[in-house]
Amino acid sequence: AQSVTQPDIHITVSEGASLELRCNYSYGATPYLFWYVQSPGQGLQLLLKYFSGDTLVQGIKGFEAEFKRSQSSFNLRKPSVHWSDAAEYFCAVGPSDKLIFGTGTRLQVFP
Amino acid sequence: GAVVSQHPSWVICKSGTSVKIECRSLDFQATTMFWYRQFPKQSLMLMATSNEGSKATYEQGVEKDKFLINHASLTLSTLTVTSAHPEDSSFYICSAPGTNGYTFGSGTRLTVV
Numbered sequence: 001a002q003s004v005t006q007p008d009i010h011i012t013v014s015e016g017a018s019l020e021l022r023c024n025y026s027y028g029a030t031p032y033l034f035w036y037v038q039s040p041g042q043g044l045q046l047l048l049k050y051f052s053g054d055t056l057v058q059g060i061k062g063f064e065a066e067f068k069r070s071q072s073s074f075n076l077r078k079p080s081v082h083w084s085d086a087a088e089y090f091c092a093v094g095p096s097d098k099l100i101f102g103t104g105t106r107l108q109v110f111p
Numbered sequence: 112g113a114v115v116s117q118h119p120s121w122v123i124c125k126s127g128t129s130v131k132i133e134c135r136s137l138d139f140q141a142t143t144m145f146w147y148r149q150f151p152k153q154s155l156m157l158m159a160t161s162n163e164g165s166k167a168t169y170e171q172g173v174e175k176d177k178f179l180i181n182h183a184s185l186t187l188s189t190l191t192v193t194s195a196h197p198e199d200s201s202f203y204i205c206s207a208p209g210t211n212g213y214t215f216g217s218g219t220r221l222t223v224v
Contacts, residue, residue, distance in 0.1 A: 034212065043117070043204055043217040044155075090154065098145060099206075099213060101154045 002027050004093050006102035013081050014110050021076040021105050023065075023091030033074040034092040034099065035065055044090065050074065061085070083109045113139045113209045117216025124195055124223055132190045132219045134205035141207035144188035146180060149202040149218075161188045195223040 005024045013019055025031060032051050036044040048059025055067040065076045074091060086109045091102040114137040124130050134144055142163045147155040159180050161167040167180035177199075179191040192199055200223045205216040 032212075036215075041121075041202075041218070041220060044206075044215040046212055046214075049212050098157060098160065103154045104152075106152075 002100050004091050004100050004102035006091055006105050008105045010106045012108040015083050016080050019078045019081045021089050023074045024072050025093045027093050031093045035076045036090045038088045113214040115207050115214045115216040121220040126196055129193045134188050134216050136186045136207050140185040145206040146190050147204045197223045199223050
């Protein structure tokens with residue numbers, strides 16, 4: 001069955017610290033992988049995506065993610081977190097017709 | 112880039128009334144629109160997929176008579192929550208696929224009192 005797992009429900013980091021949000025997926029074919037960010041009461045904004053090619057993907061706001069097929073993972077990273085990064089982050093996997101979302105990771109940033 | 116405009120952003124309605132949510136693709140044609148529901152602090156759950164000119168496809172467990180979806184044109188899809196009840200209170204988001212991924216609306220917070 002197709003699924004996405006985000007093991008960390010809630011992460012707290014200090015501003016300026018590095019960040020890694022984990023995402024593991026189960027998918028029968030080569031997946032399309034996405035990371036989205038959602039601020040409270042808002043829709044989703046695409047941070048980055050992987051379709052094919054270079055397994056290290058650069059996104060907006062200084063985020064990057066690495067696709068590791070052997071580990072079925074697509075972890076999101078940022079070297080230095082800003083207070084404005086506090087939000088909910090969703091990993092998603094899908095074919096071309098619909099997405100399956102993880103349960104999300106809430107990021108809290110302390111000054 | 113591709114933009115999906117979703118309205119209203121929030122709505123409060125009385126139990127038993129119907130509410131319509133609109134999603135418009137502003138600078139591209141959306142032949143398909145996905146409708147999601149999100150409960151507080153939970154992930155997005157796909158409710159249905161609308162296709163321009165044909166009937167919507169509903170996910171298992173979603174009442175098609177309660178959640179009416181219409182895809183009237185290549186730029187407009189609507190979700191109508193009929194005879195709304197408090198348990199229908201939720202955050203509803205639409206999404207359209209494009210050549211560069213999926214574009215999401217800003218969401219509609221529905222509160223049924």
